Amino acid sequence: AQSVSQHNHHVILSEAASLELGCNYSYGGTVNLFWYVQYPGQHLQLLLKYFSGDPLVKGIKGFEAEFIKSKFSFNLRKPSVQWSDTAEYFCAVNANDYKLSFGAGTTVTVRA
Amino acid sequence: GAVVSQHPSRVICKSGTSVKIECRSLDFQATTMFWYRQFPKQSLMLMATSNEGSKATYEQGVEKDKFLINHASLTLSTLTVTSAHPEDSSFYICSAREVSGAADTQYFGPGTRLTVL
Numbered sequence: 001a002q003s004v005s006q007h008n009h010h011v012i013l014s015e016a017a018s019l020e021l022g023c024n025y026s027y028g029g030t031v032n033l034f035w036y037v038q039y040p041g042q043h044l045q046l047l048l049k050y051f052s053g054d055p056l057v058k059g060i061k062g063f064e065a066e067f068i069k070s071k072f073s074f075n076l077r078k079p080s081v082q083w084s085d086t087a088e089y090f091c092a093v094n095a096n097d098y099k100l101s102f103g104a105g106t107t108v109t110v111r112a
Numbered sequence: 113g114a115v116v117s118q119h120p121s122r123v124i125c126k127s128g129t130s131v132k133i134e135c136r137s138l139d140f141q142a143t144t145m146f147w148y149r150q151f152p153k154q155s156l157m158l159m160a161t162s163n164e165g166s167k168a169t170y171e172q173g174v175e176k177d178k179f180l181i182n183h184a185s186l187t188l189s190t191l192t193v194t195s196a197h198p199e200d201s202s203f204y205i206c207s208a209r210e211v212s213g214a215a216d217t218q219y220f221g222p223g224t225r226l227t228v229l
Contacts, residue, residue: 032216034217034218036220042222043205043220043221043222043223044156044205044207044220045220046217046219049215049217051214051215051216052214090155090156094216098144098209098216099146099158099161100146100158100207100218102155102156103155104154104155105154105155107153
């Protein structure tokens, strides 16, 4: 079974700072990769996903993620965060059984 | 993106009673739906996979007789927590799987907060 590691438990940064959240997975075969966001009091929303093709994926709200197969990584980035980006971010992976394995999540707090 | 709804959003019940939670895919058909539990400040834990027209498959450690799942149509799955106890209090989230070409994505419902007194 695959596992997903998110390195940062809690990230605190100021508005306009750049954000990068790490995600590594352990599975040797073909994977589909996702980042979900959960804003306070709201449900999980899909930020972006990677299935194939260009390893640099652009999502909603200015987020992007890069799939580096050799590093088993799918890090999430945003060049300039806003206060409204305060949320919980989850990396998720599915392999050939279409079940999602989630990372533990990273809480991002953006200070105005 | 695709929309998934859950009902109710919040329920409080007495110990020993059963509670039914509905999950609907509103603008697409889903042969597969999933049920998760989320504990405070933690990630989602997959409980079971709900398959339209067949039995659900449960993850290890999840009691199938306690958490009854029915997926009677391509847009509706229900989770019934039977004989609920305080330790069943949790946030239950469903997702629906949309398969479009090579893309295979789960869309999540808003969750149901269950409190068992």
